[in-house]
Amino acid sequence: AKKQGKNRFYWFEAPMENELRFRNELEAGIRRGIEKGEFVPYYEQQIDLDSGELVGFEMLARWNSPEMGLVGPDIFIPIAEEIGVIAEMSEHLIEQAFADASEWDSALTLSVNISPVQMRDPWFAQKILKLLVKHRFPAHRLEIEITETCLHENIGMVRSMITSLRNQGVKVSLDDFGTGYASLSQLKSLPFDRLKIDRSFISELRGEEQNTKLVEAIVSMSDGLKMPITAEGIEDEDILAALKKWGQMKGQGYHYGRPEPADKVLERLQTKGRL
Numbered sequence: 001a002k003k004q005g006k007n008r009f010y011w012f013e014a015p016m017e018n019e020l021r022f023r024n025e026l027e028a029g030i031r032r033g034i035e036k037g038e039f040v041p042y043y044e045q046q047i048d049l050d051s052g053e054l055v056g057f058e059m060l061a062r063w064n065s066p067e068m069g070l071v072g073p074d075i076f077i078p079i080a081e082e083i084g085v086i087a088e089m090s091e092h093l094i095e096q097a098f099a100d101a102s103e104w105d106s107a108l109t110l111s112v113n114i115s116p117v118q119m120r121d122p123w124f125a126q127k128i129l130k131l132l133v134k135h136r137f138p139a140h141r142l143e144i145e146i147t148e149t150c151l152h153e154n155i156g157m158v159r160s161m162i163t164s165l166r167n168q169g170v171k172v173s174l175d176d177f178g179t180g181y182a183s184l185s186q187l188k189s190l191p192f193d194r195l196k197i198d199r200s201f202i203s204e205l206r207g208e209e210q211n212t213k214l215v216e217a218i219v220s221m222s223d224g225l226k227m228p229i230t231a232e233g234i235e236d237e238d239i240l241a242a243l244k245k246w247g248q249m250k251g252q253g254y255h256y257g258r259p260e261p262a263d264k265v266l267e268r269l270q271t272k273g274r275l
């Protein structure tokens, strides 16, 4: 009986212990990775849907982990937020992105994702402006993407932050639009430059029995708010065709290509003559 009890102990305890160890290693790996510059920007093309022209790139973070290979942001962003290193990580990434984007055709924009945790920092706008100056990167080429979850926080502070960024010429858009709980009156009071429709709505436009109702509702909201749309998650020709009917949108997605590292972006721009 004693032996059985002991076995049971191992049966239940070992997985939890392993999980904890894995988590601790992940945290240590992230801290080390920031020091060693293992976090790198990847870029996804953004297209003007009417003309089909490339208009810019969204920077998406990747972790080049020596142990695990290329790791996506859904794994490390929440942990970086929790252990308080998200701002430092993000600033490293943005600095690399400014350096990369400085080599591109100066008409191309650069979008970056910002965590709600960073939006709590009253000096956030000033930090961005300092980085712009340091890298001599034109403010009008930069677009900051913030998610609807930011709006649960101190809305007055979010509003003044958006305003001070925009006063310097930086664009600010609302990311994952439709997945949060922003009210119309909140949206009306926040001066966003664009709305980014989340992929979950765009995928409704796929296939035979496509559901256009949700996207239609979002498009009419964007008309009312006078905030143009970027559609994310355009995966095929059908979705693209459906979106083009509304006109005047930007879009991005696997139909145009996967996110790629800076050197691949340069090759792409070279063949297009846009360096």
Ligand code: C2E
Binding pocket: 044, 059, 060, 061, 072, 073, 074, 077, 090, 093, 113, 114, 115, 175, 176, 199, 232, 233, 234, 235, 252, 253, 254, 255, 259
């Ligand atoms: P997001 O801002 O909604 O970014 C779009 C995500 O959808 C990206 O995933 C992109 O690779 C993926 N995607 C793009 N086109 C398609 C498509 O056609 N089909 C499908 N199925 N997926 C598509 P990724 O790179 O894994 O990023 C996930 C999320 O991580 C991003 O969602 C963003 O919220 C966050 N993120 C990425 N980089 C950063 C960063 O530097 N800072 C912060 N705070 N968050 C970041």
Ligand code: CA
Binding pocket: 058, 113, 145, 175, 176
């Ligand atoms: Ca985004």
Ligand code: CA
Binding pocket: 175, 176, 197, 198, 199, 232
């Ligand atoms: Ca999204």
Ligand code: CA
Binding pocket: 147, 175, 176
């Ligand atoms: Ca997101």
